[in-house]
Amino acid sequence: MDENAQKTLDRALEQLSEWKASFGEWEQDDSLSVSEKKEQEVFARLVQRLKCNFPFHHPVYAGQMLKPPHPLTWAAYAMAMSINPNNHALDGGPPSSEMEKEVLADLAHFFGYGEEFLGHLTASGTIANLEALWVARESHPDKKIAFSENSHYTHHRMCGVLRVEGIKVPLKDDGSFDLDATDPQEMGTIVVTLGTTGLGEVEPLDQILPWAKKHGIRIHIDAAYGGFFRTLKDSGIIDGTCWKLMEEADSIVVDPHKHGLQPYGCGCVLFKDPTVGKFYKHDSPYTYFTSEDLHLGEISLECSRAGAAAVALWATLQLFPLEEEEGFGPVLKKCLQAAQNMYELISTSEKLKAYKKPELDILGYFPAEAETTSEISEKSKAVFDAGMREQSFYLSLYKIPAGTFTQLHPEYNVDSDQVTILRSVFMKPEQKAFVKELLQRIEKAI
Template sequence: MKDNISYKDMDLSAYFIGPKGENADIYKELTNRLIDEHVGYRQNFNSGDKDSISESEKTSKEFSNALVNMKEVMHELSSKMRTGSIPWITGGRYMGHMDAETLMPAILAYNFAILWNGNGVAWQGSPASTLMEEEVGKDLAHFNGYGKNGWGYVATDGTIANVSALWMIRNVASIPFALKEVCPELVEGKNEWELQNMSIEECLDLLDASGDKKNEVKAATARSGKNLNKLGKWLVPSTMHYSWQKALDITGIGEDNLVVLPVDNHYRVDIDKLEEIIQENIDNKIPILGVVAVVGSTEEGAIDRVDKFIELREKFRKQGVDFAIHVDAAYGGYGRALYIDEDNEFIPFDQLEDTFKEYGIFTEGNQFLKRNVYEAYKAIAKSDSVTIDPHKVGYIPYDAGGLTIADTRMKDSLTYYAPYAFQEGVAVPASIGQFTLEGSKAAGSAAAVWVVNKILPLNIAGYGRLVARSLYASRKFHDLFDGQEFEVNGKTIVSQAVYDPDYNMIDWVYREKGNNSLKDLNELTQAFYDYTSSTKGGELYNLDFLTSASTFSSDIYGDAPVPFIKSLGIDESEYAKEGKLEILRASTMSPWVYDEESFSYWAPRITEAIQGRLELISKAEGII
């Protein structure tokens, strides 16, 4: 606990503007104060300088014309945003994508920071925010369990973070081949298979051992375009974000080296099949470059068994085989805060229930205690890199993705220098841009994350309590939707949850009771989405319930949906014929459904809205 501040005694509601603008006065007060402080800085910097805009100029007709023009365009902007934006700021009616009301201090910090620094690329252009970003990167690395050698930064988004992770791992894995060319004595006696199966730590130790030839070695790595075909396969779950295909393309590993891992009926990687796939490649002398575990898949919110991935790697290391493990926790990463105490230690599992009660988390017997989820989060500390996005469940404005690595030396495999921004060997208090894929980027993102981490620490007292709100909502709405019945046009319509949630994502379907046609189920579920969006539902602003949809197709998910389909009394041959299961998908990120009182308010209103949508579908579509 820092400076004797009791974070758990702070009301999280104070940190949002509020669905109805309940804290608007606070927002305006702080905004005005920050603007005044900024303007004061401008006025006091070389205060004797002449004003660039005179009072007489401000009274001119031309100046007035410009002001009128600006005001009219800003009014037009406001009109467009008010009529065409997704109302995700609502208390409980928006259950769609990973969007929710962002934290007020993050908005304040972002807007304030861009008054000072428009570009967060280098120390020369953004000394204040670069220091903040360096601190944030260390905080996120520490949060993921990485020790003093960990490093991180605020990436533009999860896609850039994923590409950068593969970029680093690719370069590090190619170091042994570069050494064979530049410093062959350091890898003397090792055959190609041994060079392909060195751990990240071994590769980096050898790079350090190359001494004054280090830059020459780095130039001969995969950066040169050499030996890309020797690095092996990249194994990614079928629940992967589409950024992984981009990453393989961009980094030259190639989509032909992408191996899609099958998932089980809970949409986690099937560990037995993962082991079989790795073993099959080893038997054929095909190396594995890396394996990706997803913590919070974007369609299902599923959390892969990171602990089992780690166990498998230890098992294969005994065969002389090694590979990197990257955790794509862009969506689910902040869930780890639930299990971190205020001394930044991982809480023992048998103490969680009492700890949750102490912090007011998951009360009313709604304990979110899954041992497999807990172990997955705990094992992240043994991975090599993690994508974690503050702009998702960190409730930070876009664009604020994040990447952390276990060994800070990994980033050195990426270094490129521009004399006007970075100079090799020149010491500055902080430097980030030469290690990142991005060049120019908004300094406001780093400032926003820095401020919020000071207000909501990355542990159970801070972010843990906030994330718990969304998990609580997920649990409660899952239980409400699973088996909920509606009478429409003389027929009973039933909603069914597809699986028990690992995180704050719910997937469910609608079907007519007694109707065992998967085709009809898919049509009704798709129609429900159409009528809870602007597709057919009318003006976005007037919708009383909004959600999103997705498709579990057989070419991506294999037979994973079959147990659920059969549980509905639908023959699996229907899935073979249709080739897909249409689902509704809700990320319950709103921070306003977090206890029995708030849920009791929203549940009947959402139920009423669903009833109305189904009745509208019945009249308009004739499928009920």
């Protein structure tokens, strides 16, 4: 945390302490006391253990989808956690529940939904997608749920949890869905991913939308990773076609703990039709009594949920509006430019080749000096290991079916079922200025 954020947090905690004291003097029970010596000893060991993490905060880390929360975001989270509100029922956290409703309205408006919608925050995108698919099942109980070959494994897994048949829609060479390979009469919902977690691919919502409407099929958008890139739909830096159509979907999932500057865990699910709330209807003999207003726990499969997550997201959206020229837009633009700059640099490299041009801020690439798919995998793993061993850079690996790989790179001989390539996720705006240095370090390792 930087010095200004630390001062802000200290002042805020002091003001909260004054509020706590306003209810009268009290002392912590002795059973909860810890000696200063033991406290220092435990936290000294804790610091050493936490130092064993990879440097997620630094631009040298371009591996998995791990984006540090903004210092002011986790300051807000820490403030709320000193109270520890629970956003299940209003009496568990009246202010944080109101903040959650406010951020949901902001997100619904951002994605193009009207004033009437239903939604809430969740512990993760996985849980958010589970709820969306659960509503899909309840809406069409005898129908299947479809998703592409590139969709997150969550969808197949959650279909198993829900005891719904999930079907994978094959993709054509251009990335479009092979809708002729499916029977629309069997489908109740189709999932469209705007920002796959593999390579950040934006699936063709513009292709699927008219087809789904023609056949009465619901559309669920999994924008867990890519959702906040909608801020750039009119910027020209990305193709805004699909992003502008998001309001046509029946449900949307986004993960603020990915590109929303939030700490784990903070997911969100939104439904365009608020009447799906009927599927959540339940009774609790002791929970919903402090207010006649809707309690968030009445429209959620989860019960207890951290009110601090809502507080942190509320503070973040006050500090960083969902706009192209202010707030999130400039941050996401630099992340995109980092991937694009790395792609351009690799195009002139003698040691690396890009797998394909990035659509968002994720780039796949591999060592150029190879003749076969197995050799590419071997060399990619060696580069990955070298970075970890020398702590000079941190990448991730990505597996691609060999047939898919050679559609773009037919010059390589196929001698394996899969090809493992290098993968970088440029989630930090600071990486725009760092990719040249990163490339030099990778080439040195090769």
